[in-house]
Amino acid sequence: QVQLLQSGAEVKKPGSSVKVSCRASGGTFGHSAVSWVRQARGQGLEWTGTITPSLGGITNYAQTLRDRISITADRSTGTIYMQLDRLESEDTGVYYCARGGGSEGIDYWGPGSLVTVSS
Amino acid sequence: QSALAQPASVSGSPGQEITISCTGTSSDIGTWTLVSWYQQYPGKAPQLIIYEEIKRPSGVSDRFSGSKSVNTASLTISGLQPEDEADYYCCSYAGNGVWLFGGGTKLTVL
Numbered sequence: 001q002v003q004l005l006q007s008g009a010e011v012k013k014p015g016s017s018v019k020v021s022c023r024a025s026g027g028t029f030g031h032s033a034v035s036w037v038r039q040a041r042g043q044g045l046e047w048t049g050t051i052t053p054s055l056g057g058i059t060n061y062a063q064t065l066r067d068r069i070s071i072t073a074d075r076s077t078g079t080i081y082m083q084l085d086r087l088e089s090e091d092t093g094v095y096y097c098a099r100g101g102g103s104e105g106i107d108y109w110g111p112g113s114l115v116t117v118s119s
Numbered sequence: 120q121s122a123l124a125q126p127a128s129v130s131g132s133p134g135q136e137i138t139i140s141c142t143g144t145s146s147d148i149g150t151w152t153l154v155s156w157y158q159q160y161p162g163k164a165p166q167l168i169i170y171e172e173i174k175r176p177s178g179v180s181d182r183f184s185g186s187k188s189v190n191t192a193s194l195t196i197s198g199l200q201p202e203d204e205a206d207y208y209c210c211s212y213a214g215n216g217v218w219l220f221g222g223g224t225k226l227t228v229l
Contacts, residue, residue, distance in 0.1 A: 035218065044122070044223040045157075045165065045208050050216060060216025096164055101218055105155045105171065106210065109164040 002026070004097055004110030011116045012087050020113045022097030023079040029053060033102025036071060036082045039112075040093040050101035051080060087117045123148070123209055123221035130227040131199045139224045141192040141209030147219055149190040153212035156185055156194045158205050159223075165208060169194060196226075204228045 003025035012018050022034065033052040037045050049061040053073040061069050070083045084091060095113045100106035124142040131137040141148070141156075148154055154172045157165035167176055169185035172192060182203075184195045192211070196203055209221040 037220070045210075045220040047210075047218040047220060050218070058216075062217070102216075105153050105167075105212070106218070107167045107170065107176070109166070111164055 002099055002108040004099065004108060006095075006097055006110040006113045009114040009116070011118065014087055014089060014117055014119055016087055017083060017085045018087060018091075018115050019081055019083040020095050020097075020115065021079050021081050022110055023077065024099075028078045029080070029099060032099050032104070034071075034073075034080045035098050035101030035106055037096045037098055037106070037109075038091075038093045039096070040090070043093070047101070048095075049082070052102045053080070055102075084115075087115075089117050091115065092117045121219075123211060123219050125207075125209060125221035125224045127222070128225045128227065130229055132229045133199055133201065135199045136195060136197045137199060137226065138196075139194045139207055139209075139226070141194070141211075141221045143190050143192070143211055143213075143219065145190055147190075147211045147213040148187065148192050150214065151212040154185070154187060154192045155210045156183075156192075157208045157210065159208065160205050199228055201228050 007021040031054045035050040036048045049071045051071040052058045068085045072081045097110040098106045099108045156169035159165040172187045173185045182197045186193050207224045
């Protein structure tokens with residue numbers, strides 16, 4: 001059973017940045033890609049981007065966030081990071097990391113990290 | 120790309136069978152076999168119940184089944200049980216590293 005561990009809740013001001021982390025309980029994602037999916041309160045799931053650490057950190061991002069999002073991997077610690085810049089109130093929501101999203105579907109999900117953007 | 124289209128809500132009585140549709144285009148569902156379905160309870164992370172259109176992960180009840188026809192994927196739940204009441208989301212690969220989710224369907228067990 002794969003378990004994904006995520007960083008805690010964040011409260012940020014509009015215009016600032018947030019960086020959320022995710023790592024696998026076993027210490028590595030192996031050859032799997034890792035995706036970030038967000039969910040605003042009471043709303044549906046939205047794919048934001050994917051990284052494949054084993055393929056040199058290749059990334060793909062949702063077009064709507066491409067100029068504000070960055071997903072990186074620290075292979076020494078097996079940790080994946082999602083940074084979102086120039087935050088807006090509409091970015092408030094739960095951010096899930098999940099295994100998959102490369103050449104395979106998304107299967108295991110982390111518990112989510114709540115990001116609140118408020119002045 | 121636009122989100123995949125799902126009905127906002129469906130309902131059924133215990134023991135009945137319901138089907139949730141997920142409509143995409145020839146660029147996503149119509150081209151790729153990477154269609155998944157997730158079940159989500161309030162305040163919880165989604166859980167995979169169907170992958171690659173028709174496959175069930177180990178531990179998922181065989182009351183859940185998936186299918187696809189052209190640009191529409193479907194999730195069928197047979198022998199509806201009270202614990203099936205949840206939100207259900209479809210997801211499809213859309214090419215070029217892009218993934219799309221449906222808007223979600225709230226299942227109510229009457």
